[in-house]
């Protein structure tokens with residue numbers, strides 16, 4: 175699978191004194207949703223950082239649509255929904271302004287929004303059911319609404335690969351269902367999605383492929399093959415049984 179949208183080979187990465195990922199190799203399938211499953215501290219966020227070119231001590235290779243991560247970001251091939259959004263509640267940035275930030279890679283230096291930018295923002299707000307909240311300050315939103323705003327920013331960006339780090343953490347059931355709906359619509363449109371979670375519940379409905387991570391890749395493949403009691407015990411420990 176030479177032209178897989180994401181190819182990671184023998185990646186070892188981490189932080190001073192911490193090897194968070196060891197000899198990780200994986201391929202994402204085009205136009206599919208892959209769930210990255212692993213316990214707390216298993217290296218999920220570090221893998222996202224590596225895909226974004228932000229992690230130190232990198233050994234091995236990361237290719238995104240055949241390019242290195244910096245080139246892929248410059249060419250607007252990747253959108254990212256971070257686990258923790260940096261929102262300063264004292265800085266009144268509106269939902270609409272956050273979503274418009276997804277369009278910055280499409281704009282020139284002066285960041286003047288054109289009709290296609292406004293249309294993409296409208297569509298992303300509608301898909302995440304935030305149109306009525308567009309003028310609301312992001313700091314005033316609930317956890318689920320705020321997460322939807324950052325999903326909307328990524329949607330507006332329109333990149334062919336979307337990375338979402340734990341988008342369901344601290345999110346209400348309604349927002350979770352809506353985000354899943356959005357991801358399934360993205361898949362229909364051919365976007366490749368990688369989503370990390372430590373919630374096992376619902377993975378079968380969410381994802382086409384699962385990568386089980388515990389510093390190394392323990393297993394990868396369709397949910398039915400990967401989510402066996404034995405593999406899950408290796409990834410999450412005996413407590414799960």
Ligand SMILES: Nc1ncnc2c1ncn2[C@@H]1O[C@H](COP(=O)(O)OP(=O)(O)OP(=O)(O)O)[C@@H](O)[C@H]1O
Nearest residue numbers: 189192194212213214215216217218219220221372
């Ligand atoms: N900035 C950092 N500096 C030092 N060590 C870090 C840093 N970030 C993560 N680590 C360590 O790297 C390892 C992997 O962490 P990582 O955040 O990638 O895991 P995770 O699977 O995303 O966890 P969680 O589900 O809790 O978010 C852990 O041992 C963690 O303590």
